[in-house]
Amino acid sequence: MxxxxxxxxxxxxxxxxxxxxxxxxxxxxxxxxxxxxxxxxxxxxxxxxxxxxxxxxxxxxxxxxxxxxxxxxxxxxxxxxxxxxxxxxxxxxxxxxxxxxxxxxxxxxxxxxxxxxxxxxxxxxxxxxxxxxxxxxxxxxxxxxxxxxxxxxxxxxxxxxxxxxxxxxxxxxxxxxxxxxxxxxxxxxxxxxxxxxxxxxxxxxxxxxxKAKSDGLLLNILPLEIADELKAEGESKARQYEHVTVLFTDFVNFTGISEKLSPQDLVAFIHKNFTAFDDITEKYGLEKIKTIGDAYLAVCGLPVENLNHAQLVIKAALEIREYMENNDSGFKIRIGVHTGQVVAGIVGVKKYAYDIWGDTVNTAARMEQNSEEGRINISGATYDLVKGEFDCTYRGKISAKNKGEIDMYFVNG
Structure with a gap:
């Protein structure tokens, strides 16, 4: 049979x-x-x-x-x-x-x-x-x-x-x-x-x-709204945003400490911390833009406008600082924040990259460079939007490279 x-x-x-x-x-x-x-x-x-x-x-x-x-x-x-x-x-x-x-x-x-x-x-x-x-x-x-x-x-x-x-x-x-x-x-x-x-x-x-996998990969590169526009139109036009807040972070003495680590340990450290930063920025509605070596760049207020962009960035910065203080990596962090106008859009045709440009980005980088270990340094423009909501210490006018003197404040909590 x-x-x-x-x-x-x-x-x-x-x-x-x-x-x-x-x-x-x-x-x-x-x-x-x-x-x-x-x-x-x-x-x-x-x-x-x-x-x-x-x-x-x-x-x-x-x-x-x-x-x-x-x-x-x-x-x-x-x-x-x-x-x-x-x-x-x-x-x-x-x-x-x-x-x-x-x-x-x-x-x-x-x-x-x-x-x-x-x-x-x-x-x-x-x-x-x-x-x-x-x-x-x-x-x-x-x-x-x-x-x-x-x-x-x-x-x-x-x-x-x-x-x-x-x-x-x-x-x-x-x-x-x-x-x-x-x-x-x-x-x-x-x-x-x-x-x-x-x-x-x-x-x-x-x-x-x-499709779910490709959409997931696309969303790892681009914001949801930009990804949807790209899929629907085949392109995404650059836009100017008048009011956003940019966050820059950098590890203190990264080069010196990293020389003592194996390549595997170094990459594992960066991956672990930047993954935590990703979770925090996503929690507060920030859009991660990119990492540059050991620097981390994120922004709030685009591609979807948010009136509380400055407050949300400060909350994210405080949580990032707390995270770094509570882990035992031996690394310390500097954070800089500035508010202003940026242009955002996609660059490249093969490996898409969503990026932001403008003086606001450069100034946020100067805020980070003029910060101190374990501190959050914000500009006067950002302070005007969050004063009364966070405990801040005025540092005076501090000279920033190619920017002249800028009012700077430390956010205490």
């Missing part, structure tokens, strides 16, 4: 491989597999009905059905040597129609139990080819039926060249077989259609997973 099932499965796999030849078009592939299976089903049924013809002494059927069966069995080989599935499908329907009409003529014409079998041909046109083909074959079958009706009316009845003692048996078997064939073709169609849907569903799921 297991051997028989194994042979049958191999046979079905061979049929599927024939269909995969047309895999560029899933619909054509599905119809091809259905056609091949139907060829073998039809061939087997012709042989079975030949046995019935022997029993009821229908000699025309005995002589005709073996040839019809052989043609059905050979049709799939035409696919293997290069014939198109539509051509083979038309030959399938033609074979069934011609031999069917021949059997009908010698078994009673319009009143033959074989006549309803002709209705299978348009159905096969839908299953194997397309609705237009089904209509063409339906019209041809209708013409044949009308012709037989006219012949019966004007000339006389067609001969019944079988033993009439078995007429009831002939009718019962023909109609039962027709019902069974309809059901079997429907099951073959449903099976392959379900298989195609499952395959499509799997492909859609894989595409969705890949």
């Amino acid at each position: 297991t051997l028989k099932i194994g042979i049958f499965n191999q046979f079905l796999e061979w049929i599927d491989r024939l269909g995969e030849k047309y895999g560029a078009d899933p619909d054509e592939q599905r119809k091809t597999v259905i056609l091949i299976r139907a060829c073998f089903v039809a061939g087997i049924f012709m042989l079975l009905y030949m046995g019935q013809c022997i029993f009821i002494e229908f000699n025309v059927g005995v002589n005709v059905l073996p040839f019809e069966a052989i043609i059905f069995f050979l049709l799939p080989l035409l696919l293997k040597i290069g014939f198109r599935p539509k051509t083979v499908a038309h030959l399938y329907i033609l074979n069934g129609t011609v031999f069917g009409i021949f059997l009908v003529i010698f078994s009673g014409g319009l009143y033959s139990p074989v006549t309803p079998w002709l209705t299978l041909m348009p159905i096969c046109g839908i299953l194997f080819i397309n609705p237009r083909s089904a209509w063409i074959w339906a019209v041809l079958i209708l013409v044949v039926v009308l012709g037989m009706g006219a012949y019966s009316f004007f000339v006389g009845q067609f001969p019944k060249q079988y033993n009439l003692e078995y007429e009831n048996l002939f009718f019962v078997n023909c109609y039962a077989g027709l019902i069974f064939i309809y059901l079997l073709l429907s099951l073959i169609f449903e099976n392959k259609l379900t298989s195609a849907y499952k395959k499509l569903e799997k492909q859609n799921q894989e595409l969705a997973e890949e």
Whole structure:
């Protein structure tokens, strides 16, 4: 039993491989597999009905059905040597129609139990080819039926060249077989259609997973709003933002301490701390822009404007400072903050980078450079937005490189 099932499965796999030849078009592939299976089903049924013809002494059927069966069995080989599935499908329907009409003529014409079998041909046109083909074959079958009706009316009845003692048996078997064939073709169609849907569903799921991965990678590079614009428009225009707050951090004596670390430990340290910074800036709605060596740059107030940009940056800075004070890395941090105007946009066409430019960015860098170990240094512009909300100490006007004297404040908490 297991051997028989194994042979049958191999046979079905061979049929599927024939269909995969047309895999560029899933619909054509599905119809091809259905056609091949139907060829073998039809061939087997012709042989079975030949046995019935022997029993009821229908000699025309005995002589005709073996040839019809052989043609059905050979049709799939035409696919293997290069014939198109539509051509083979038309030959399938033609074979069934011609031999069917021949059997009908010698078994009673319009009143033959074989006549309803002709209705299978348009159905096969839908299953194997397309609705237009089904209509063409339906019209041809209708013409044949009308012709037989006219012949019966004007000339006389067609001969019944079988033993009439078995007429009831002939009718019962023909109609039962027709019902069974309809059901079997429907099951073959449903099976392959379900298989195609499952395959499509799997492909859609894989595409969705890949899209989620690519979207995730894109969001690691670009803000959500910019990524959506880029996907929708194919580009993202640079914009000027009038009111944002920029945060710069830098590790104190990073070069000196890093010389004592192995490359692996150094990268692990940077990764660990910058990952923590990422979590903190995300928590307060800041947009991370980039890291430059051991420097970390983030901004609040873009690409979505936020009236509390300065307050949120100070909160993030305080939490970053607290994080560095509580770990045992041995590194200390300087933080600088400045508020003002920036231009933001995407640079590059291969490796996208979302960046910000303007004097505000340079001034924030000067705030960091003029800060002290474990301190948060903010400009007068930022202080004006957060005074009264945070405890700050005025440092006076301090000279900043290429900026002249700037009012600076330490944020205590």
